[in-house]
Amino acid sequence: MEEKSAPHVKTLHTTERSKITTVAILPFTNKSEKKGADEVLRKCFFTNLSIKGYNLLKLEEIDERLKLASIDASNLDKEDIFKIGRIVKADALIYGTVTKCCKKYFCLYSHVTFGAELKMVDARSYTVIWQADHTERTHSDAIPVSPFSIPEAVIESSINVREKVFAETATAS
DSSP: OEEOOOOEEEEOOOOOGGGOOOEEEOOOEEOSSSTTHHHHHHHHHHHHHHHTTOOBOOHHHHHHHHHHTTOOGGGGGGSOHHHHHHHHTOSEEEEEEEEEEEEEEETTEEEEEEEEEEEEEETTTOOEEEEEEEEEEEEESSOOSOGGGHHHHHHHHHTHHHHHHHHHHHHHO
């Protein structure tokens, strides 16, 4: 059984689609107790956004460019946004943080919680285009195959922001 909840999404700046041609999903940070949850969420987010039509840079390319520029991926929030955009060759940057990732098993009952915060920033103007936070909980009478089936649901909810941003931009024009 899944508890469906809507993500908390703020569209802070509508932008013209033609201005953003490439998007880089930067390495996510992990504030949860589950090691590797940030990497799983980033890959799931990449997969879901690429299906939705974004022109995304490959995660490996982003990581390699950051490494070549001697940028510490664990401190990206302290780096200049314009500089990061130029290094990874992207118009917009997506930052993400896993805020919660825990699983509890009681005999045949399981409870999984996964939370994340995400934001997209225009790398040229430093403007936050949108930001979202969401926590998803699932309960089951059977032990799940993978505790990482949750990020997909979180991402599916969160990426509806893209349609909202473009719809607002179209009505504002």
